[in-house]
Amino acid sequence: MEKKIFIGFLKDKGQRFTKERAAILQKTLSYHGHFDPESLYLKIRETGLKASRASVYRTLNLLCECGLIDKVRKTEHGTIYEYTFGHKHHDHMLCIMCGNTIEFCSEDLERLHEGLCTKQNFRGVNHTFEIRGYCKKCQKKRR
């Protein structure tokens, strides 16, 4: 499914589905969650597949363009990507102590998104909502 979308997207742009791009797509989809380009690159090498860092970066940009993945946020250590296609939209809580991420879905938030856009005459395409604070475990550790 995803493969078909990607190939179609490439074809429309007169671009090719090479074995490097196939490898990058495959490993990207294997994440079902957050990942970063360097880990993806290493994962590809571990498996014996081949693709350079340059190709990884180039292909991740293509995958973003065609909507299979998204950039979640930029950190001091680089960009975090997420395999979003076919996954329900969710938002994040980020623990500023242990760095853990909690995902959650909120219908109320989706409704609020719509309401706010209507009020401001803004055509919202998507959003990110991130709550920073202390997760359950770290609240205990703190004292």
Added chain:
Amino acid sequence: MEKKIFIGFLKDKGQRFTKERAAILQKTLSYHGHFDPESLYLKIRETGLKASRASVYRTLNLLCECGLIDKVRKTEHGTIYEYTFGHKHHDHMLCIMCGNTIEFCSEDLERLHEGLCTKQNFRGVNHTFEIRGYCKKCQKKRR
């Protein structure tokens, strides 16, 4: 007020309020909104004041630590800061066509923040909510 806070913060850490830091603080506060380190650096030089880029970066980190300013987001062109102390918390809509930012306040969102944290046993400290899409003007341009 802000100056007093910054000086107190520095004193607690056994650090000093130098003229470079004073210049950086002053120009930072003059923004009342978003800015980036390079613009700040240039603004300082224009005024005849003196501070190196290194000092700008170092001081912005201090100002974040003591809560006078915040990092809003990292972009491909660097980090966006915001002078937040004494400013009502707000969130952003970002036009992906013209790059313009719309600020808005939402009590509903604040309530939702609280509700979500309670549900997840998360102690939320702050949040960012960003809606990306097309602003009023760009919606017209698009057709």
Added chain:
DNA sequence: AATGATACTGAGAATCAATCTCAATAAAAA
């Protein structure tokens, strides 16, 4: 005022993610 201890500064080097260059290669079209 002199001394010693400590913090601060700026210039340039270093870091690191991300992009670019470009010659070699592969795939598609003619």
Added chain:
DNA sequence: TTTTTATTGAGATTGATTCTCAGTATCATT
């Protein structure tokens, strides 16, 4: 087969940010 065009990877480059470190400024104590 020949021509055209897209892709690749190694390494260079970029650009934001941080680090280094020698020289300077500030503070505390005599």
